[in-house]
Amino acid sequence: MINAPSLESLPSAPLLTAEFDIDPSAVYARLRNTYGPVAPVNLAGVPVWLVLGYQQVLDVLRNDTTWRSDIRHWRAHREGKLPTNWPLLTGYEIRQTMFLDGAEHGAARQTLYSALESFQDVRTQRGWGLRAAVLRYADELITTLANETGLTGIADLNAQYTKPLVLMLVHRLFGFPDELDSDVLSSFWQMLDGGPDAAAATARILEDMTELAAYRRAAPGDDFPSAMLAADPSLSDAQLGRELFVNAVYLTEATGNMILSTLLQFLGRSVTPTGNVPDRVITDMVNWVALHNPPIVNLNFRFPSQDVQMGNFLIRTGDVVVPSLAGAHEELASLGHAGGASRAHLAWGAGPHRCPSGAQELTVTVVRAAVSRVFEHLADAELAIPPSRLPWHSGLSVRGLRHLPVRYAIKPTSSVLILERPAPSLGVAGEPRGALAALRRGLRGIRR
Numbered sequence: 001m002i003n004a005p006s007l008e009s010l011p012s013a014p015l016l017t018a019e020f021d022i023d024p025s026a027v028y029a030r031l032r033n034t035y036g037p038v039a040p041v042n043l044a045g046v047p048v049w050l051v052l053g054y055q056q057v058l059d060v061l062r063n064d065t066t067w068r069s070d071i072r073h074w075r076a077h078r079e080g081k082l083p084t085n086w087p088l089l090t091g092y093e094i095r096q097t098m099f100l101d102g103a104e105h106g107a108a109r110q111t112l113y114s115a116l117e118s119f120q121d122v123r124t125q126r127g128w129g130l131r132a133a134v135l136r137y138a139d140e141l142i143t144t145l146a147n148e149t150g151l152t153g154i155a156d157l158n159a160q161y162t163k164p165l166v167l168m169l170v171h172r173l174f175g176f177p178d179e180l181d182s183d184v185l186s187s188f189w190q191m192l193d194g195g196p197d198a199a200a201a202t203a204r205i206l207e208d209m210t211e212l213a214a215y216r217r218a219a220p221g222d223d224f225p226s227a228m229l230a231a232d233p234s235l236s237d238a239q240l241g242r243e244l245f246v247n248a249v250y251l252t253e254a255t256g257n258m259i260l261s262t263l264l265q266f267l268g269r270s271v272t273p274t275g276n277v278p279d280r281v282i283t284d285m286v287n288w289v290a291l292h293n294p295p296i297v298n299l300n301f302r303f304p305s306q307d308v309q310m311g312n313f314l315i316r317t318g319d320v321v322v323p324s325l326a327g328a329h330e331e332l333a334s335l336g337h338a339g340g341a342s343r344a345h346l347a348w349g350a351g352p353h354r355c356p357s358g359a360q361e362l363t364v365t366v367v368r369a370a371v372s373r374v375f376e377h378l379a380d381a382e383l384a385i386p387p388s389r390l391p392w393h394s395g396l397s398v399r400g401l402r403h404l405p406v407r408y409a410i411k412p413t414s415s416v417l418i419l420e421r422p423a424p425s426l427g428v429a430g431e432p433r434g435a436l437a438a439l440r441r442g443l444r445g446i447r448r
């Protein structure tokens with residue numbers, strides 16, 4: 001293998017094409033057939049290795065001594081060989097837990113664990129309060145739907161339900177004070193839209209998160225930023241701002257996609273549930289989605305600290321390697337291991353950078369609350385267009401529905417019909433001002 005071709009010398013086709021947007025499975029299958037478990041592809045002109053084999057993805061994720069996450073191990077970056085304005089660079093230059101290695105990573109992860117601990121556990125007052133807030137936001141949004149679109153009609157369960165719901169969740173969990181909140185929510189909306197304003201919106205959010213960090217240092221509250229500072233008072237405002245940013249992205253993008261894909265699975269059944277869907281049934285559906293339609297499809301870059309033989313290639317020190325969850329899951333499916341909701345899925349990652357358990361539990365609590373409320377309030381709901389015509393967005397890292405149009409009828413007995421005024425407080429101590437009102441204010445004036 002001494003004369004093995006370098007990544008730069010191999011022909012590599014762009015990964016993010018129109019075909020990838022519509023049918024990523026076909027792209028993964030073709031790459032696997034052509035190259036085996038590791039394939040050269042390029043991202044906006046930069047060649048990277050895409051790891052598609054299940055075992056190879058696991059090997060990369062589990063061994064953080066060989067496969068580093070810190071971009072200082074990235075050869076092309078260090079040597080200044082990346083094209084100017086390369087679109088993916090901004091995200092990788094936001095130095096936070098995901099891009100740390102070794103002891104520095106361990107300490108940052110411990111802070112996250114401590115800070116998330118009480119929010120994710122519904123047996124604690126904080127955890128219970130957060131879940132109660134999500135249920136109330138769901139009710140408020142369905143009330144708005146009833147008032148603005150009607151008791152029957154066609155609604156987009158992304159724009160009119162899921163997207164505002166996850167933004168309201170961030171608003172509450174992050175404890176945005178009145179004077180900071182309206183702008184950041186509109187920036188989030190624009191970032192999630194992924195349109196031409198998305199890059200500028202991302203930069204603004206990062207600034208807002210740093211401001212929020214400074215605010216909460218001076219005025220601690222019952223919120224996630226204050227819990228992060230309590231867990232590690234040495235965090236600078238800039239560092240906490242970066243951590244808040246990435247957690248907010250996962251809370252909105254990944255969790256939003258999980259809600260939408262879970263709703264889609266229920267709506268795609270011959271009989272849509274109406275009434276109380278048990279938590280157990282929703283959790284099974286979440287596991288099914290995790291395997292067949294993971295919200296995070298490809299993981300963060302890894303950089304080998306030494307030359308490694310993998311698949312049919314020699315991966316050189318400092319090359320970029322992208323572990324592909326979706327590719328690994330396709331391999332499981334092709335081997336016949338993916339009939340049901342397999343525990344072998346890697347949707348939460350694996351190894352030292354695996355999604356923290358507190359974040360996973362928080363996600364499942366939010367998805368259960370969001371999905372159950374839809375079917376509790378609707379007498380009828382069905383997809384308004386055939387599943388094959390649903391519009392998906394496939395980025396390098398996330399894949400989710402752009403819209404989820406449903407034809408619905410609200411139950412005549414639904415409690416939302418008497419909730420035209422703001423929903424009553426469920427007795428949650430320290431509840432901030434209405435998140436829906438903040439969201440409405442924030443969205444005033446931006447293009448939708």
Ligand code: HEM
Pocket residue numbers: 097098099109112247248250251254255258294295296299300301346347348349350352353354355356359360362363
């Ligand atoms: C459906 C929802 C979610 C999915 C599918 C998901 C998936 C993942 C995956 C695959 C990783 C590993 C990344 C890698 O190895 O490159 C990860 C890491 C992480 N996730 Fe989640 N996540 C979700 C929700 C959340 C939420 C709600 C939070 C925050 C509250 C969160 C916080 C994190 C953090 C901080 C890491 C980095 C851990 C580290 O580097 O040590 N995630 N997540």
